[in-house]
Structure formats: C-alpha cells, structure tokens
Amino acid sequence: MKSFAIIGTGAVGGLYGAWLVRAGFDVHFLARSDYHHIKSNGLQIDSKNGDFRLSHINVYDTPQTMPKCDVVIVSLKTTSNNILADIIPHIIKDNGIVLVMQNGMGFEEQIAKIVAPHTVFGVLCFVCSNKIGPGYIHHLDFGHISIGQYSSGAKPLGITEQLKEIGKAFSQANVRVTLEPDLKTARWKKLVWNIPYNGLSVVLNTTTDLLMQNTYCRELVKKIMQEVLSGAIACGCGFEESFIEKMMVYTDSMPPYKTSMKIDFDQKRPMEVESIFGTPLTVAKNAGATLPLISMLYCQLKFLDESNMA
C-alpha cells in the first residue's frame, strides 16, 4: 500500500493527499478546474496542525496519463459520481482498493459495480476543512477518520487485515484513525452531524456556531439528530444515544464553520442533497421508518438547489 491516486483535489482529497505526500507515500492527484494552477504552484495547506506547501506534486488532468496505484481515494463531490466508471479502471492496480471518502450514503454500492466489491472501503472524515482557492486548503479543526469495509451482503465484514493496513498508512501520515467493524452503522453515525448542520446552514443561511447559539435551532439540531438515530435503528444500524450529545459538544468546540453544502450553495454548485438526504431517507423508508423532519429539510433543499441551479 504505497501508491495512492486521489480523484478530486479539494478540501478533503487535497488535505489527506497532502498529508500522505508529506509522510513519504507516492501520491497522484487528479484535478479538473484547478489542474493548471496546481501544476504550476502545487498545494498550499494552512492547517491548525501546521502550515506547509508542496511546491511540486504529481497532478493530472486525465486519468489516462496517471499510473496505476495501490489505493484509489474517491474524494469528488457525490454529484459527480457518474464519471467514476470512466476513471477508476484506468488508475487502479489489479489488486488495488478503493477508499470512498465522501459524505452520505449509497456510493459504495455504485463503486462495487466498477471494481470487485471486497476491494471497496468507506472513509468518514471528521474534519473542518475548506478549499479557499485553487490548490489552497484551509484546515480549521479536527481531522480524524473512520474506515470500514464495504459488505455486499447483509453482514458487516468486521475489522479485516486489509482494513488494518489502510489504517496504518493514515496513521503514518499523522491522521488519527478508527477502524469500524460495520461501515453501514458508521455511515449513519456520520449523518448525525451532516444532516442537521449541512441542511440547516443552507436553509437558514448561516454557520454552525450561530445555529448552536440559538435556543430554538439548538433544540431542532438535536431533534434532527434523534431522527437520524431512529432511521439507523430501523435499518439495524443503531448506536448509543450518547453519540448525539458528543456531536453537539464537538460542534460547540469548533470554530465558526461554513459547511460544505453551504459553500456549494453559495458558489452555485449542485449540493449533495441526494447522497446526504435522499438516499438515507429512501433506505430508512424501505426499512419502515418515516423521518418527518429530515424529509422536510430534504424538500427545502431540493427547492433551493433547483432555484440555485436554474
């Protein structure tokens, strides 16, 4: 597990990729709109863990020119996932693996149609990070990740040897890693944060700190988190209720933060409404759970996304 290909050199892929470069791994970045800038200037990381610049990195604008790698990291916006089938086969070694470093739900299934299902892993990034310019990433806080192996069957695969190996690579890059025996549950847990903060920050045109300071919204955030938990339970992915309080405390401790969905909205890019809201709602519904608050937030975001893209 020595070479990495990063599909999407943004706030997440750029940051973790840069940390892997700094740890001595062989990393190859695929970029689109920022390609020329990164080719000339490399990557600049302003991080609370220490700023650094990588003046020259291996950057590409087409997958055809990239070397085949041991690990492919998918860190695109999920709204562009339709291009993955044309990219991954070009850049993955025969025994390579795919790490899906995206928010929401439903894409491991898609990627398991492109590569062998047992080579797909999900990575959840608990990180406050924004791309503030081409090849320029501001890491505000946190950074630990959870990794779990995708299971095409009903049962989670537990903590496999391969999972441990991936964890080791990130640990070498100074990233704190949790290995998750059950990726589905891990994805539901991540939604406890993503659903209320991404959704409400767009609908109410605000940042996480102001949501938390307002008595009404603070209570609403908590209710929405409880609804995520009830969806998870319906899907057999329940977790301890104390995790909700933990996420509230975690958010309280953050600097004022603009969520990724709010940034997409402000920059008139499509929002990840389907992967963060639509798919979890469908999955929960199929398991018999209606989630009224999240459904309402979904409708509100669909309206705003359509208006914004019109």
Added chain:
Amino acid sequence: MKSFAIIGTGAVGGLYGAWLVRAGFDVHFLARSDYHHIKSNGLQIDSKNGDFRLSHINVYDTPQTMPKCDVVIVSLKTTSNNILADIIPHIIKDNGIVLVMQNGMGFEEQIAKIVAPHTVFGVLCFVCSNKIGPGYIHHLDFGHISIGQYSSGAKPLGITEQLKEIGKAFSQANVRVTLEPDLKTARWKKLVWNIPYNGLSVVLNTTTDLLMQNTYCRELVKKIMQEVLSGAIACGCGFEESFIEKMMVYTDSMPPYKTSMKIDFDQKRPMEVESIFGTPLTVAKNAGATLPLISMLYCQLKFLDESNMA
C-alpha cells in the same frame, strides 16, 4: 353600526376601511408612520375589483383625537398588539364592538381583557393585498371574509344577531361574507393557508407560485396543511379534509404572491411568528398534539426573525 375606527391603515385595514368609506360608512383611520402622507394624499387603492382614490379621509396619529366609534377594527400587525390596551378604550363607544382582523391565534383572549368579552369578534380575511407605499394599497385577488364571535367559554356562540349585523355592513361594502358559528375552528382553518405559505416563503425566499410549481414543496405544503388539521382536531376544532385541497386550488389560482410574513422579513420588520406559529403550537400541545413539521418551521422562523432584527 355606522361608525368604524381602523387601528392600522395597512394592506388589510386600509383596504377594507377604504371599501367601507366608499359604501358611505363613517370611517376613522389611525396611522403611525404613514400619517402625514395619508393626511395630505388620502388612500390609493389599486384593485382587481376597480382602482379608486379617496383624496381626503379621516386620519389620526393619536387615539386621543379620534371620535368614539360603534366598531373598532384591529388591523395592526400582531407584533404590536401590546399597544391596544392604550388605544381601544379611547375610541370605542359604550356599546361598541371590536373586530380583530389579524392572522393567527390568541389575540381575542387579550382583547377580551380590554373590553367586555361578548363584544369581541374575529375576522378572517381571505385576500391577497400588499401595501406598496404609504397609503397605497395593491389588492391583487380575492377579498372575502369570515366572521365569528369570540367565546370566553368552552362552547362557540353560534351565529348571533350581532354577527349578522356586522356581516350586513361588510356586504354593503361589496365584501363577500361568511358567518362562522365557531370562531376557534375558523381560525384553525385560516391557518391551513397561513402556516405553510407564510413560513416556507420566508425560509425559502420565494413566492406562493414557485412553492406550488416545485414538486417537493407542493407535497410539503400539503403535509403541513394536514398537520394543521391534526392540531385542529386535537383541539376539538376539526373540519373536513377537503378544505386542504380547496386551499391548494385557491393558491394555484392566485397571481404570484409574496406573503405578508415575507414582506415583513424583507423590510426587516418583526414577523408574526408567535401569533401564526407559536400560539397554535402551544394550544395544540396543551391538547396533546405535537406537530413536528410546524414546530420545525417555527424554529427556523425564530432563528431568521432574530437574525433579521439583530
């Protein structure tokens, strides 16, 4: 029932007051910020039923200078209701009555502490009307009203003689009138429109037509209306479910309309969040009904109102 005092010469009080003037009634308008303009220029009504101007009207800037009238119409924003106790006693005849021409719930109870409870009536205006300048009102559509008598006891008072007399006065002013035997139920029915459209138009920064054209929001509007009905039922104020479809059709037939709450928000005035959302939620809760979608909308509006007023 010959003389009328209008407290609040805006989109609603100005319009119905002007129609009463035109029908030959003796009408006295109390105005605040628009007083000087109306004193010099009168009222201009642009209406789909016919434009007209009243060059000179009886307008006052303090209740002390107004004559005592048979009927006091309260058409202030509910956010200013705290001033009513200092106004009404100056301008109402001994055997006078009060018509509360406001949106939401909870104010007949307040006014019944200022005057005798049996002299209080509620008026629901099904009208699209905007104040587009001082003394300048644009009546876009509809205009019929429902009137019911306030009951301080558990039972509605039915259609009393006094109610009929009020209805007759408005009929003479060419206003279509429905007499409501049960004011509480009538107020819940009016909320079927006010809650979804006022709330969502502010949160989603839009107009009624665009909400109705969007598949997701159209469905959401309907779900919120159904929640209003379930609140009404819990309070013993149920009505036929077909009323919901009627309100959808009614809104479809409207011209693109900016709700009063959206206008208040855009003009950085306090919104009627408590009377339209807070009080009905409390009343429903006391009757054992939790209304999750309306509660969420309430939290969102409280956040936006506080941000807007900061």
